[in-house]
Amino acid sequence: MRKLKNSELGRISVENFKTSKKTPIVVVLDNVRSALNVGSSFRTSDAFRIEKIYLCGITATPPNKEIRKSALGATESVKWEKVEDTESVIKKLKSEGYHICAIEQTENSIMLNDFSPAEKPIAVVFGHEVNGVQQSVVDLCNQSIEIPQIGTKHSLNISVSVGIVIWDLYKNIIG
């Protein structure tokens, strides 16, 4: 099984990315503390060609050394916007017809493996490394999704959660 060279992977250019049809997913980062997690979210969002990332509250924005370290250039391709107040983004996305899902452990969470996306674009909201998505933001979401876990720790790394959730939704879309 010969490994492929990077030049054989047929990746698209930044210019082609910008004009190409996107996967109907938007990522909202609600006060994410680590810039490395932000950069990794950019890289994952590039890989699955998602529409846009909203960087809310204290979430770091490009240009930033740590974002650059884990994004490896994906801040050039993926559209993003800095917003002070997460609630206002959720309300705006709702009015634009998005189905908003907080990635959180709540009383009413549906497990990711049981989740069937509606025929709507989806916004997925990820929160702070320790505190998670703010309760006031969760209250505005249509649904909460939980990644089922059977280990000793309470949660996964945010960049890993972003990867798992976006992959799972993308896989549903490509069938």
Added chain:
Amino acid sequence: MRKLKNSELGRISVENFKTSKKTPIVVVLDNVRSALNVGSSFRTSDAFRIEKIYLCGITATPPNKEIRKSALGATESVKWEKVEDTESVIKKLKSEGYHICAIEQTENSIMLNDFSPAEKPIAVVFGHEVNGVQQSVVDLCNQSIEIPQIGTKHSLNISVSVGIVIWDLYKNIIG
């Protein structure tokens, strides 16, 4: 949707983890450069209760400050072993009946969404951040699996790849 407290998540203790039935997956890290990626792989492996992690070649081992930072204690629950030579682990796992999959882009890769695991325990092999899994190691594997990507970058962050692949295999197992 009230958020759950950590105490409401019903996670198991390290002692219970050690004696509990594991998800039949083994992770092999072939010369992974970043200790943060190693720690994150531990945390993900804890979450899905995988059998064991093999840390091969230059891959950092606990105790290590950066592993601790991203593993957050998961090195206490997940079994691991340091091995100099990745090929020897692959041969050993093969003789023990594992189906060995390199996570790599090769001429013969099957896309992760098309992969149906056999009725065997699986070993998944992840490689170096820039160079990937060594060709000599790929040559010993039963199969190579690729995470399909439609962006501008050539690959995902390793800790994200570990998360996506383990989640996908775990989801298959829980049905």
